[in-house]
Amino acid sequence: MTDSLVAPPPLADQPSSSGLAEVRLRVNGNDVQARLDTRVSLLDFLREHLGLTGTKRGCDHGQCGACTVHLEGRRVNACLVLAVTCEGAQVQTIEGLGTPDALHPMQQAFVEHDALQCGYCTSGQIMSAVALLDEPCGGSDADVREAMSGNICRCGAYANILAAVQHVRRGA
Secondary structure, eight states, X not given: OOOOOOOOOOOTTOSOTTSEEEEEXXXXXXXXXXXXXXXXXXXXXXXXXXXXXXXXOOOSSSSXXXXXXXXXXXXXXXXXXXXXXXXXXXXXXXXXXXXXXXXXXXXXXHHHTTOOSSOTTHHHHHHHHHXXXXXXXXSSHHHHHHHTTTSOOTXXXXXXXXXXXXXXXXXX
């Protein structure tokens, strides 16, 4: 009888024994490539590897929406997505939405309607609202509130956020 333990063979679907994998994707129109730990979230990749800190870390559980980005045109909580699962995908963050000289209409509406207070949730709110423009959603305020319910504003700027979203949706 020996005291040595025998490690089980690696699983066939593991990317490598090192736990690293290559990932290539398009972020805000730019091709990026990195060798990442397979456990790195899209949020951490954007913030720590690419320096795109407009996407905020909130709860790390997909409950607050502060980390909302667009993945292949759909809104997702970046804290819940592994970066390696985004191979070949298009990702858009708040930094890729508009510029200080040419704001996206939703960004402009947030400014005009004072739809922010501390600003922490703002990028996630805006990214979610922009995605909402291409999603089936009724025209009522209640419909928009429901569609935006995954984004929390701890300051309570909901009335102004709703006004900004409806302003853009109505083309005002």
